[in-house]
Amino acid sequence: MSADSISTAEPIARLIEEFNKLPGIGPKSAQRLTYHLLRAPASEVSALADAIKNLKEKLTLCSVCLNITDSDPCATCHDEERDHTKICIVEEPIDILPLERTKKYKGLYHVLHGVIAPADGIGPDELKIKELLSRLNDGLVTEVILATNPNLEGEATAMYLQRLIAPLGIKITRLARGLPYGADLEYADDVTLSRALEGRQEM
Amino acid sequence: MTAPRTYQTEAIIIKRIKLGEADRILTLYTPELGKLKAVAKGTRRPRSKLGGHVELLTHSRLMLARGRNLDIITQAQTIDNFLPIKDDLERVSRGLYISELVDSFTGEHIEDRQLFHLLLETLKQLSLSKDCESAMRYFELHLLDHLGYRPQLQHCTNCNSPLKPDSNFFSSRLGGVLCHDCGFNEPMARPISLNALKVLRLWQNCDFTAARRIRINQDLAVELEQVIREYIKYLLEKQLKSTAWLDRLKHEVPQK
Numbered sequence: 433m434s435a436d437s438i439s440t441a442e443p444i445a446r447l448i449e450e451f452n453k454l455p456g457i458g459p460k461s462a463q464r465l466t467y468h469l470l471r472a473p474a475s476e477v478s479a480l481a482d483a484i485k486n487l488k489e490k491l492t493l494c495s496v497c498l499n500i501t502d503s504d505p506c507a508t509c510h511d512e513e514r515d516h517t518k519i520c521i522v523e524e525p526i527d528i529l530p531l532e533r534t535k536k537y538k539g540l541y542h543v544l545h546g547v548i549a550p551a552d553g554i555g556p557d558e559l560k561i562k563e564l565l566s567r568l569n570d571g572l573v574t575e576v577i578l579a580t581n582p583n584l585e586g587e588a589t590a591m592y593l594q595r596l597i598a599p600l601g602i603k604i605t606r607l608a609r610g611l612p613y614g615a616d617l618e619y620a621d622d623v624t625l626s627r628a629l630e631g632r633q634e635m
Numbered sequence: 636m637t638a639p640r641t642y643q644t645e646a647i648i649i650k651r652i653k654l655g656e657a658d659r660i661l662t663l664y665t666p667e668l669g670k671l672k673a674v675a676k677g678t679r680r681p682r683s684k685l686g687g688h689v690e691l692l693t694h695s696r697l698m699l700a701r702g703r704n705l706d707i708i709t710q711a712q713t714i715d716n717f718l719p720i721k722d723d724l725e726r727v728s729r730g731l732y733i734s735e736l737v738d739s740f741t742g743e744h745i746e747d748r749q750l751f752h753l754l755l756e757t758l759k760q761l762s763l764s765k766d767c768e769s770a771m772r773y774f775e776l777h778l779l780d781h782l783g784y785r786p787q788l789q790h791c792t793n794c795n796s797p798l799k800p801d802s803n804f805f806s807s808r809l810g811g812v813l814c815h816d817c818g819f820n821e822p823m824a825r826p827i828s829l830n831a832l833k834v835l836r837l838w839q840n841c842d843f844t845a846a847r848r849i850r851i852n853q854d855l856a857v858e859l860e861q862v863i864r865e866y867i868k869y870l871l872e873k874q875l876k877s878t879a880w881l882d883r884l885k886h887e888v889p890q891k
Contacts, residue, residue: 456655550732550881551735551738555880584691584721584731612681614682615682616684619686620687621690622713623687623690626718
């Protein structure tokens with residue numbers, strides 16, 4: 433018998449191992465979480481277990497915008513109040529949250545699930561670009577807003593999409609790039625400042 | 636004597652991966668320390684003071700603090716951001732390919748000033764002009780040269796006889812050109828045109844500006860790309876990932 437099997441029962445060891453796989457959880461944290469659950473009331477533990485189980489079982493990708501959803505099409509795509517002529521293209525599902533928080537955008541979204549990253553072997557086929565193009569083909573959409581991140585890969589992906597979409601005659605816009613609110617000019621890099629100057633607006 | 640806790644260096648950022656919530660691990664290419672990995676904290680937040688100064692394909696002056704495992708970037712100031720490269724899909728893709736090439740061929744902490752300057756010069760050339768194929772080939776050839784894989788283009792690599800203006804072959808396995816007779820018996824060798832051979836010889840011995848002055852037609856450009864790419868693939872024992880994207884860009888994506 434190995435030392436491990438003497439010290440911990442199999443279910444405990446297994447849970448520790450599973451926690452340990454999560455980002456930011458080391459072996460010690462995994463142990464602490466496991467023993468915490470061991471002492472917690474059974475109802476709490478099964479609530480957690482259900483929540484984890486439902487995560488994969490009840491969630492799918494929306495067949496329209498490919499955001500993560502529990503109903504298909506998702507609530508946003510289904511909403512008649514929203515502007516169905518605008519599509520905002522984002523890299524990841526998580527990028528929709530900050531855009532929604534602004535309460536300034538009432539259109540629809542499209543999630544690419546990544547960006548073009550040649551050195552990681554991620555090209556257009558690994559992204560949800562085909563789905564985007566078939567959405568644009570129905571003639572309903574009049575504006576596409578490119579909201580990929582303002583970094584090298586995000587810009588490259590935006591340039592690529594611009595070329596694909598331009599022949600369709602749809603208006604293409606890009607989120608403005610410039611200085612973040614609350615920042616210091618002193619620390620701004622030249623690219624950001626050049627963009628901020630290019631995009632300056634009359635007051 | 637213990638090493639100082641902080642140090643400064645110039646660097647070109649050739650790779651970056653996400654770390655934790657808002658940090659990144661950057662792969663830097665520096666003149667004094669060669670390739671080096673370092674942590675850039677908070678760079679994924681909009682208000683990060685490092686932000687754009689440590690973006691890919693940027694030439695920056697950095698201050699680093701020695702860390703337990705990886706060093707940490709504490710200050711950064713852009714020297715050249717190569718904006719024309721980043722504003723152009725073709726050139727940015729080539730820039731990324733160059734980065735992958737350098738990353739694949741080099742080990743960490745090996746000083747190599749010449750390679751740094753070759754990389755820097757290539758990025759400068761890329762940002763000067765849209766026509767970048769010659770600059771790419773020049774870079775590849777000189778990178779190979781510098782790393783000790785200079786292709787032999789004067790004599791047959793097998794029988795050492797001078798090459799005739801004839802149909803010759805290029806063998807990645809032997810790292811050079813084979814004469815007509817030897818090439819026939821080497822199964823992996825590919826035919827190489829006389830023009831391609833001439834251009835390669837010229838590139839091996841000239842500077843960047845001269846290299847870019849040579850006019851190359853489409854067919855020859857394709858041949859040169861294939862020859863060098865095959866040789867690189869043989870040396871690395873893998874195809875670089877970004878080549879798939881470069882090909883796609885060339886053949887499928889509508890041009891502006």
